[in-house]
Every structure is written in C-alpha cells, then in structure tokens.
Amino acid sequence: MDAIVSIRDVTKDFHLGETVVQALRGVTLDVRKGDFLSIAGPSGSGKTTLLNLIGCVDTATTGVVQVAGHDTAKLKERELTNLRLNTIGFIFQSFNLVSVLNVFQNVEFPLLLQNKLSAADRKQRVVSLLEQVGLHTHQKHRPNELSGGQRQRVAIARALVTEPLIVLADEPTANLDSATGEAIIDLMKSLNQTRGTTFIFSTHDHKVMRHANAVVRLADGKVLGRETPEEAVAHAMGQEVPREARAP
Amino acid sequence: MIDRLALLFRIAARNLLASPINLLIGGLLFVGTIVFVVIGGLLDSLNTSMARSVVGSLAGHVQLYSARSKDELALFGQMGGDPDLAALTEFPRIKEAVEQVPNVKAVVPMGLSGAVITSGNIVDRSLEVLRGLYRAKKGESSDVRLKDVPPDELDRRIVSEKAHVRQIIEVLRGDADKAAKDLLDQRSVDPEQVAALAKVSSAAFWDDFDADPYGALEFLENRIAPQVTDTSLIFLRYVGTDLDAFQQSFDRMRIIKGTPVPKGHRGFLIADLLYEEQMKLRTARRLDKIRDALALGRTIATDDELKRYVRENRTQTREIVLQLDGLKTQEAVRQLQAFLDSREDDLDALLTRFFDVTDETFAARYAFFYERLAPTLELYRVRLGDTLTIKAFTRSGYIQDVNVKVYGTFAFTGLEKSPLAGNTNLMDLMSFRDLYGYLTSDKAAELKELQRERGAKSVAREDAEAELFGEDSGQVVAEATAGVIDVDKELSGTGRLLHQEDLVRRVYTQQEIDSGVVLNAAVMLEDPRRLDETMQALSAALASAGLEVRVVSWQKASGLLGQIIAVFRVLLFVGVAIIFFIAMVIINNAMMMATIQRTQLIGTIRAIGAQRTLVLAMVLLESVVLGLVFGGLGMASGAAIVAGIGLKGIAAPNDVMYFFFSGPRLAPVVTGGPLVIALVIILFVTTVSTLFPALLATRISPLRAMQADE
Numbered sequence: 036m037d038a039i040v041s042i043r044d045v046t047k048d049f050h051l052g053e054t055v056v057q058a059l060r061g062v063t064l065d066v067r068k069g070d071f072l073s074i075a076g077p078s079g080s081g082k083t084t085l086l087n088l089i090g091c092v093d094t095a096t097t098g099v100v101q102v103a104g105h106d107t108a109k110l111k112e113r114e115l116t117n118l119r120l121n122t123i124g125f126i127f128q129s130f131n132l133v134s135v136l137n138v139f140q141n142v143e144f145p146l147l148l149q150n151k152l153s154a155a156d157r158k159q160r161v162v163s164l165l166e167q168v169g170l171h172t173h174q175k176h177r178p179n180e181l182s183g184g185q186r187q188r189v190a191i192a193r194a195l196v197t198e199p200l201i202v203l204a205d206e207p208t209a210n211l212d213s214a215t216g217e218a219i220i221d222l223m224k225s226l227n228q229t230r231g232t233t234f235i236f237s238t239h240d241h242k243v244m245r246h247a248n249a250v251v252r253l254a255d256g257k258v259l260g261r262e263t264p265e266e267a268v269a270h271a272m273g274q275e276v277p278r279e280a281r282a283p
Numbered sequence: 284m285i286d287r288l289a290l291l292f293r294i295a296a297r298n299l300l301a302s303p304i305n306l307l308i309g310g311l312l313f314v315g316t317i318v319f320v321v322i323g324g325l326l327d328s329l330n331t332s333m334a335r336s337v338v339g340s341l342a343g344h345v346q347l348y349s350a351r352s353k354d355e356l357a358l359f360g361q362m363g364g365d366p367d368l369a370a371l372t373e374f375p376r377i378k379e380a381v382e383q384v385p386n387v388k389a390v391v392p393m394g395l396s397g398a399v400i401t402s403g404n405i406v407d408r409s410l411e412v413l414r415g416l417y418r419a420k421k422g423e424s425s426d427v428r429l430k431d432v433p434p435d436e437l438d439r440r441i442v443s444e445k446a447h448v449r450q451i452i453e454v455l456r457g458d459a460d461k462a463a464k465d466l467l468d469q470r471s472v473d474p475e476q477v478a479a480l481a482k483v484s485s486a487a488f489w490d491d492f493d494a495d496p497y498g499a500l501e502f503l504e505n506r507i508a509p510q511v512t513d514t515s516l517i518f519l520r521y522v523g524t525d526l527d528a529f530q531q532s533f534d535r536m537r538i539i540k541g542t543p544v545p546k547g548h549r550g551f552l553i554a555d556l557l558y559e560e561q562m563k564l565r566t567a568r569r570l571d572k573i574r575d576a577l578a579l580g581r582t583i584a585t586d587d588e589l590k591r592y593v594r595e596n597r598t599q600t601r602e603i604v605l606q607l608d609g610l611k612t613q614e615a616v617r618q619l620q621a622f623l624d625s626r627e628d629d630l631d632a633l634l635t636r637f638f639d640v641t642d643e644t645f646a647a648r649y650a651f652f653y654e655r656l657a658p659t660l661e662l663y664r665v666r667l668g669d670t671l672t673i674k675a676f677t678r679s680g681y682i683q684d685v686n687v688k689v690y691g692t693f694a695f696t697g698l699e700k701s702p703l704a705g706n707t708n709l710m711d712l713m714s715f716r717d718l719y720g721y722l723t724s725d726k727a728a729e730l731k732e733l734q735r736e737r738g739a740k741s742v743a744r745e746d747a748e749a750e751l752f753g754e755d756s757g758q759v760v761a762e763a764t765a766g767v768i769d770v771d772k773e774l775s776g777t778g779r780l781l782h783q784e785d786l787v788r789r790v791y792t793q794q795e796i797d798s799g800v801v802l803n804a805a806v807m808l809e810d811p812r813r814l815d816e817t818m819q820a821l822s823a824a825l826a827s828a829g830l831e832v833r834v835v836s837w838q839k840a841s842g843l844l845g846q847i848i849a850v851f852r853v854l855l856f857v858g859v860a861i862i863f864f865i866a867m868v869i870i871n872n873a874m875m876m877a878t879i880q881r882t883q884l885i886g887t888i889r890a891i892g893a894q895r896t897l898v899l900a901m902v903l904l905e906s907v908v909l910g911l912v913f914g915g916l917g918m919a920s921g922a923a924i925v926a927g928i929g930l931k932g933i934a935a936p937n938d939v940m941y942f943f944f945s946g947p948r949l950a951p952v953v954t955g956g957p958l959v960i961a962l963v964i965i966l967f968v969t970t971v972s973t974l975f976p977a978l979l980a981t982r983i984s985p986l987r988a989m990q991a992d993e
Contacts, residue, residue: 083989086989087986087989090890090989092889092890092984092985092986092988092989093986112895113894116889116892116893116894117892119890119891119892119985120891120892120893121892124891125887125890125891125988127887127988127989129883131883131884131887131988133294133884133887133888134884135293135294135297135298135301136290136293136294136297140290140293144290144888144891145891145892147286147287147290148287148891148892148893148897149892150286150287154286193891197892205989
C-alpha cells in the first residue's frame, strides 16, 4: 500500500494535574498519497490531536507515527522542524497569517525558511499560487484588509508554496460561512486533484465531509471506521447509511 | 540568508509602532541617547578645550619628573599644597635622551614653587622718595633719574613730598582720634604711637627737618610707617624655567605689559591677571570690573556686586589720598572741582562724590579717572622694571630671598581672565635654584673660591669624626677676634660676585641654564594625537639611558584638575545608566508581554518550519531595531543640538570657566566618541533586556498554533 502516513496503535495522554486524559486510545490509520481525507467527529473526539501527531508538532505517548517514511518518535526537534518545513503544509482554523506582512510576504515566508529558491523563482511560485487561489490581485494587501475566505485562501497558498507531500487542515471552514467554507473545500479539492497533494482535514461539518474521498470517524479517541462521505454524513445526521453508500 | 534577515527586519520594523509600550520604550531610548550624546559631546569638547588650556599654559603634552619623588606631580596644585618632588639633577642628559625620541618638539625645564613678596606701605615709599631727593641734593644719589635734576626742582619736590608725608600723618591722627573716641577700652590705644604721632604733627618737627633729614626720616620710618597698615604680603606661585624655551614652546604666551626677559638673563614675569587683581590700586581695579560688567549688559542699578564696588570706592578713598603729595593733591582737587562743578576743597570729600557713579555717569568718570587722576598715582604696587625681593622657604627649611628684576607681565591667549592659568608667574631658572635652595653655578664658584681662600678641604662624611676629633685633628675652634665687621671689605671679595647689579646684568649660557637641578620638565609634541606611543618611547629612552624619570601625560600632571572631566564623565554615565536601566526593565517587561501575546504567531511560525534560532533572532531583532530607530533619532537629535550649540558657543559663566573653555566661549563640536558609545550602549541595553523574553519565545511549542483553534 502506498501510505504516506502510517499510524499504528497510537495513544496520546494529557496530564491535567493528577488527572490523565486519554485523547487517543490505540488509533491505527493509513493515509494514501493523493488522498483527500476528512477526519470527522464531535468536539473532543481527538481530531486535532491526531492531526498534531501527523503534523509532527506533537509526539505519541505510545505507538508508531510514520510520516513520509520517517518514524517521528525517532527524530530530533530540529529534524522534526525540517520535516514540517519540507513535507507538510498547515492550514489553521483561524488562518494564522502574520498580520504585519502582506499577502505576498505571508505566502513567501516558508520559502524563505527553506532558503532553496532564488528571489525570482520564489516570486514566480508565489504569484502562480496566488493566481490558483484567485488572489494575485491582492498581493500587497495586509491580512486585515481581506475577508475570512480570502485569508483562508492565502493560508492555503502558504501551505502549498513549498510543494509539500501532505497538507493538514484543522477545521479549515469553522470560521467561515457555509458558502465560503464550501468554496474553500472546493479549492482544496481541485488543488488535490491538479497537484496530487495529500490533504487531511478535520471537520465536524457534514457539508464539508461530503467533499472528501474518505472520512475517518473518531469518537472518544478511537477510530470508529473509515467511511465513505455518504456514510459519514448519515452517521453525522443520525441516519441509516444506504447499502450502496457503505464503504467496502 | 539576507532575504531571511530582511524578512525579520520587516517584521521588526512593522511591529515597531504596533504597541504603545514600544513608543514608551522608544521615548526612553530617545531621551537617554540625546542626554548621552549632548552631555558626552559637551564633555568631549570641554576635555579638548581644557587640554588646550593645560597643555598650552603650563604642562606641555607630557611631563617628566623624578621617579624618586614622594608625591605625584600636580601642576595646578593638590590637597595640602605643592607636591614633594625630588630634584632632577641630570637635566642635560634627560634633554638629550628625550630629544632623540621621534615626535618630540621641545623640552622645557621647570621648577614649580611658591614664594612671597612684601609690598612696602605708602609711608615707606614716600620716605624712600624723600630720602632719595635729599641724597641727590647732597650729591650722594646713584639714581640716574635724579642725576640731572636742577637743585631748585629738587627743593620743590622735597617740599611737595614733605607735604605728602604730613598729609598722611594728618590722616593717621584723624584715625587715632576717632579710635580713642570710639574704643570703650582705652588700653588698646598704644600711648607710644600717640606720642610719636603728636611729635611728627608738631610744627617744630618739620622746622627742624632739614637740619637732620636722615634722623627725621629714620624716626618716621621706625615709628610712623609701622602704623600704616596697608603693607601686604603677596603670595606668588611661580615656575622657574628656561624663559626663552618656555616662550618659544608655549606659543599662546604673550607679553602684555613691559618686555620679555632678555635671553639668558635673570628676571621675573608676573601673570597679568595677578598683576591686575592683586597689585593694582584697588579703586582702579574695581572701576575696571564695573566697566567689564557694564559691557556684559549688567547695570549698577540692579547688580548688587556692582553696587558694592561703587560703595567701596566711595568709602575707600584713603589709598588715593595717601598716595598724593601736596602738589598732586592740589592738582587733583582742582581737576575734580572742575569736573564735578564743585567748590569743595577737601580731596577726600571730592573723591567720595566722584566715585559715587551711576550707569549714566560711569563712562565719563572712568575716562576722567584714567586720563587725569591715574597719571599722578602709582597704579600698581610693583612697578615693571623694579627689582623684587622674593622670599621663600628652601627645601632645607630656612628662608631664602633673591632679588629679581620684573620685566613685564604675561598672559596666555584666550586665558587672560582665567585665575587657574593666571596665578602662576615665571622666573628664570637661576633665581629659582637660588630660591629653592639648590646650588647654582654662581654659588658653586663662590664656595670653591671660599674653600681656596680659607684653605678648607673637603671631608667625606664617614671620615668627618676622625678629621674633627681624631688625634691629628688639630685645632677645631678658631681664635675669636673682637671688632666690627667691615661690610665693604667683606663684600669686596667673592661675595661681591653675587652683588645684585652683577646678577641682574649677567647673561647665562644655555649650558649654564640647563646644568643644575630642575623639578620637572614639559615635553611638547609635534603630533599630540600620538601621545600614548610617544610616552612609551620616552619611558623607554629614559630607562635605557639609566635615568629614573616618571613620564606622565598632561592630564595626570594637572592633578585634581585633570580628573574633573573624568568625574563629570562618571556622573554622566551614572545618569545615563539609570535612564537605560529603567529602559531595560521596561523593555524586558514589554517583550515578555509581547511574547505572551504572540504565542499563536510564534507557534505558527514554528509549525510551518522555523527553527528556534530564527524565533530568537526575530525577537532580539525587534528590540534592536526599536533601539536603533529611536536611539538613532536620539543620536541625530543630540548631534544636531551639539552642533547648534557649537554655532553660537557657550559663554564662560565666570572667570574660572575661562580655563575649562580655553577662552571666553566654548564651541562644542560633534565627535564620534559619544555617538559610537551611544550605539554600543543601545545595542547592549536592547539585546540584554530582550534576551530572556527571546529565550522564552524559543520555548513556545508549535502546538500553540493549533491550540488557539480549539
């Protein structure tokens, strides 16, 4: 199997004083290259924790997390940072743009961290991406001059600018109205299809789940199953899943 | 790398005005930097001008003195009097070694010490004149000024001078009567003084005067002159030096009154300020001070000090009244009557009215005083061309005196009004050696001659006991013979060599001037900027010549004075340190707050792939940019302020500051020193105060970017 992310029997505990909260309880999951995968579940089900482990910003308590062939538990802090920089793109719920930089500079930022391309190449790549997200006319705008949807598109461009293998998006539509949210998911989907980039995004919005290739449903830190979007939406809406819509 | 740095700069620059606290920090850095640059610039300029004063007036660039000295050299004095310096006995060798060193322009030998002169009182001076006139009348005078005066003119002058003395006696009697009336305790009135005054006030004393003029003069000298209390001791600080070399090397020195001491001659030059302040007729000096003050815009009507001068001139007319003889008194009364349009015939009353000046009447009266009255007065207690008797304690503790001719007065250009530069007089080295108790070539010759005449032999110290008290010692005590000492006979021998006239006329060779002890020496440099390296070279050259000589800079040699700027500088640093410390505390707190507020941003940057070092650099750079922007503004403003002050200059607020300003105005210039130091301080302050918040920022986990979403 062509898995770009491989998770085996992973647990993640958080210590709140003397209380231990088990955020993940033995999760096993494979994500294939080119997937457009949604992680669904109610608040507190462990979606963000799972994304953090895949995004190498946190480590598992037990189990194995492999990203692009690297066992993240065996990497040092510096190597994890480099893995994030070169392999993973992030899209955040609150966009998390650098407010003092303009659109172009925000998108260029990861390329400057990489320090691989010349200024001209950087410019070409940033402009091309901004064209793809429809913001090439807003290069000089600062984030506070943009709408929520525009900001998230800038964030998508920033996540893709280093041509990562995986893009992680944590509730990317949560702060957007439903029309804008759908448009953002459409954009992500089209980029997934044209560039072949793997997208993993968490959501509890069944309208958003519908766009995914597959949905991994979490509850109480456990994977309930890998489902088709229709199954997941039905589950989310409390309905029986039609036989033809069930995952194989 | 450069692009990344540019990005960080961009973030830092954009954050600059993002928070009001940054404006507060910036304001503190701005004010601190202005204070530092302005005061630092002023101190630098002050240091440079003071260096000019110290170097140009006495010290030279480098000073040399004996390494065996107990104290350190302090040219401008120290606590507890002049320093105890060991003598430099090998000046010619020192000079030779020093002149070999590159960058040395000249070496000037010196000896700094103090002495006193007494100025005789007004009665003494009048009696001396009278005695001279009687001697001239009898053809006994050696005074060339009286040689060709016809007898009837001599008689006229004698009458006039006698009238002068009688006038002085009148004044003294008046004083005595007033004292007798006012004093409650009559025991303090000396009956002998009263009797003497009564005697010289009588007509009989003056009728018999010509019968025995010398006897009468002696009575006046012994019994009346001591009752006049205007005799004063004047303390003189002087530098014994090679006057010719001094004037060539200290090129700011110029003769104000009189002439320079001829090359190789003994002689004395009085500092002009001291001459004016201490030797000038006090009334005239006060008039000068009023004139100077009015020129500066002060007014008698509003200025208490000027009012006091006017009051003192009005009430202290005595020194003028006492000076004028009969003829001159009449003339002065006539002139004052005409000027004041008065019929008053009492000189005292006329002078009191004359000196009661106002802002309106001052100019005319000042001019009248100098045009009409001054020519009849002795304006200075010491006349140029006079021979002064200067007394001092020698190193061995006994009192020595030398007679030296006063050739003129001098001042240093720009320092004419500075008491610090204007209180040191100049004397030739030979007289200095006499006065300080060192063997001069004259005295060495005299001793040798005495030894030869008396057949004395030199005895080593360790053999002295055997020579004096041993078996072969012979007769130790000489036979005493009764009789009167014939001074003329005594003086006709070797002692005559030292006779005043000879010494005044004698011309010394450079070798004679150089040979013999000095206390210190000033070294002038071609290029003062190479002071340190030249000092090292001087030390090495002197050490290799086997000479134990300390080499010190002008700053060290000037003693406490040289430390003043250093003290000011410490105060400045303390003040600025306080401002910057406050800035550091605020920056630290502000950056802590900023870091806490920006955890999501920093977490995001970390999540998308920034290493911790980048976060560290970002936070540090932010406050460094803040410091550079506001500190830079402060530096530019400070430099502009200093340059602005420099355009007009700062007027010396008082005479003392003339020395520090090296003239009447200080024109500060912007120097690199304070700017560079300010930059270093700003970088230090901003970096150190941000270090902890920056380290804290590197600890922020990339998780914070995600957690903010929940």
